[in-house]
Amino acid sequence: LLVESSTGQFWFIFFRNGQIVYSTDPDSNLNRLRDYLYGLNLESSLERVVTSKLGINVLEYGQIWALLESRILTPVQASKIIHGMTIEVLFDILSLCQGTFAFQTGPALSPQLTTLKFSLLSGIVFRQLQAWKQFYPLIHSPDQCPAILKNENIPTSLHNIRQWLDGKTSIRQLSRYSRKSIFAIAKSIYTSIEAGSASMVTVRAAVPTRFKHEAPRIVCIDDSMTICRAVEYILHNDGYQVTAI
Numbered sequence: 001l002l003v004e005s006s007t008g009q010f011w012f013i014f015f016r017n018g019q020i021v022y023s024t025d026p027d028s029n030l031n032r033l034r035d036y037l038y039g040l041n042l043e044s045s046l047e048r049v050v051t052s053k054l055g056i057n058v059l060e061y062g063q064i065w066a067l068l069e070s071r072i073l074t075p076v077q078a079s080k081i082i083h084g085m086t087i088e089v090l091f092d093i094l095s096l097c098q099g100t101f102a103f104q105t106g107p108a109l110s111p112q113l114t115t116l117k118f119s120l121l122s123g124i125v126f127r128q129l130q131a132w133k134q135f136y137p138l139i140h141s142p143d144q145c146p147a148i149l150k151n152e153n154i155p156t157s158l159h160n161i162r163q164w165l166d167g168k169t170s171i172r173q174l175s176r177y178s179r180k181s182i183f184a185i186a187k188s189i190y191t192s193i194e195a196g197s198a199s200m201v202t203v204r205a206a207v208p209t210r211f212k213h214e215a216p217r218i219v220c221i222d223d224s225m226t227i228c229r230a231v232e233y234i235l236h237n238d239g240y241q242v243t244a245i
Helices: 031-039 045-046 057-067 075-094 118-135 154-163 171-178 182-194 225-237
Strands: 002-005 012-018 021-025 099-102 145-148 199-200 218-220 240-244
Touching: 002 225, 012 075, 012 118, 012 225, 021 118, 031 045, 031 057, 031 075, 031 171, 031 199, 045 057, 057 075, 075 171, 075 182, 118 182, 145 171, 145 182, 154 171, 154 182, 154 199, 171 182, 182 199, 182 240, 218 225, 225 240
Parallel strands: 218 240
Antiparallel strands: 002 012, 002 099, 012 021, 145 199
16 A cells, blocks of 8 residues: 655555555655664664565565564564554554555565554554644644753653653654654653653654765656656665655
8 A cells, every 4th residue: 555645755554465564654764673673772783684585675674574584683573663663654644634545456565474453553543643632732743852851750651761852852763762652652741841841842854863874866757656656665775865756
């Protein structure tokens, strides 16, 4: 399933027999996976693994399998990462006010590590998005970066991620580091803001500074948006910056 927002951001969800196998935001390249690994103190592990021998043509998913083959990740850890990634993608997609989508049938993404029931996860995310409205206008995006103003009145739920409340780390990243939902992190931050012990900083850049690098740029021109997005996704995985027209 390809979903595209009215602003041009897009996501892919891979299904098999109606169950979600994997979900991705192509713009994140490997930065999203690095964030999840950072929360497990395995941030540098991607530099130590070779490409999976399984012939997986989706970069991030292939890297997860390479980490499994190298015994750096356990199957349980990898499944939890895919679960977190899927919740994150559904949170973005189900919060859209306007967009387009297209289904494409083809060979299922394999090998298959885990399957997730869409109706169950979407129900959880819908409830979170309904409750999210209470955070406005103090918090309006998971890409906002909270900062500690004073150590008083900091909720216990934030103690284990206090070192990252520096105004440079987004709610989305905090969720990846701590393996807590975006909603749970935002709720704790909202409580801290109300208590005057935290504040929000301007939305961060799309690519974290520590991973930012210049890549060759390619322009893809086609009369089918689905083809444009498919090409864009494939080339993103090979490290290119892509503009679809």
